[in-house]
Amino acid sequence: MKKIVILTGAGMSAESGISVFRGSGGLWDEYPVEQVATPEGYRANPGLVLEFYNKRRRQLLEVAPNHGHELVAALENDYDVTVVTQNVDDLHERAGSSNVIHLHGELMKVCSSREPYNENYVKILTSDNAEIGLGDLAADGSQLRPFIVWFGEAVPKMDDAVRSLSGVDVFVIIGTSLNVYPAAGLLDYVPRNVPVYLIDPNDVKVPSNRPVTVIRNGASAGMEELITKYLK
Numbered sequence: 001m002k003k004i005v006i007l008t009g010a011g012m013s014a015e016s017g018i019s020v021f022r023g024s025g026g027l028w029d030e031y032p033v034e035q036v037a038t039p040e041g042y043r044a045n046p047g048l049v050l051e052f053y054n055k056r057r058r059q060l061l062e063v064a065p066n067h068g069h070e071l072v073a074a075l076e077n078d079y080d081v082t083v084v085t086q087n088v089d090d091l092h093e094r095a096g097s098s099n100v101i102h103l104h105g106e107l108m109k110v111c112s113s114r115e116p117y118n119e120n121y122v123k124i125l126t127s128d129n130a131e132i133g134l135g136d137l138a139a140d141g142s143q144l145r146p147f148i149v150w151f152g153e154a155v156p157k158m159d160d161a162v163r164s165l166s167g168v169d170v171f172v173i174i175g176t177s178l179n180v181y182p183a184a185g186l187l188d189y190v191p192r193n194v195p196v197y198l199i200d201p202n203d204v205k206v207p208s209n210r211p212v213t214v215i216r217n218g219a220s221a222g223m224e225e226l227i228t229k230y231l232k
């Protein structure tokens with residue numbers, strides 16, 4: 001089976017109604033990143049940060065995977081697929097993707113604020129228990145915090161993402177502005193002879209001089225085009 005690795009970003013979930021981060025109306029227009037997506041912001045006002053992620057989790061429970069997520073999942077019928085996502089939503093999994101690496105954490109999980117990467121203390125939230133507040137503690141007695149990689153924190157899953165590229169035959173980028181590292185740097189690990197496709201309705205500055213086939217479309221229509229024009 002040919003191997004496909006797909007790097008996705010917020011644009012993958014845009015058609016599901018989840019706002020992207022950058023560009024007009026993006027999440028970072030509404031909330032200052034420093035306050036809600038950094039360890040310093042969390043230390044300064046943990047209650048505000050917990051509520052920010054409770055709000056995003058409530059929204060996630062209201063939305064569904066879009067056709068693009070479904071097409072990505074369906075690729076598993078014909079290819080060995082690894083999805084490397086920057087998204088913290090679980091829409092790839094809910095669409096049926098079985099091999100998803102979350103570089104920036106997962107919204108439906110919370111963890112120890114003392115040892116965020118210690119999987120023993122990671123707790124999975126559910127639709128009827130989707131919020132955490134001050135005083136909700138992890139098994140190690142520390143305050144529970146979102147299982148999200150904040151700016152400035154390590155990205156432990158990057159190693160798995162790089163390893164997933166061994167033997168890759170096709171690399172696809174969907175719905176990311178390629179602004180954030182190390183995620184955006186994954187492209188540098190793709191062997192030069194491997195074709196790269198980029199699906200995005202807007203112009204994306206690709207931080208590499210290698211040839212990239214651009215599919216100027218949204219995630220769903222773009223995946224249709226990729227499958228009919230390039231993967232058949």
Ligand code: APR
Binds near residue numbers: 021178179199
């Ligand atoms: N289909 C596909 N792509 C889309 C769509 C759509 N319907 N709508 C918008 N896009 C594209 C935008 O053109 C943009 O290139 O999705 C991309 C979204 O870029 P960002 O908002 O920067 O999101 P992302 O690249 O995922 O951000 C990376 O930054 O804030 C951190 O941790 C956060 O994981 C996030 C990381």
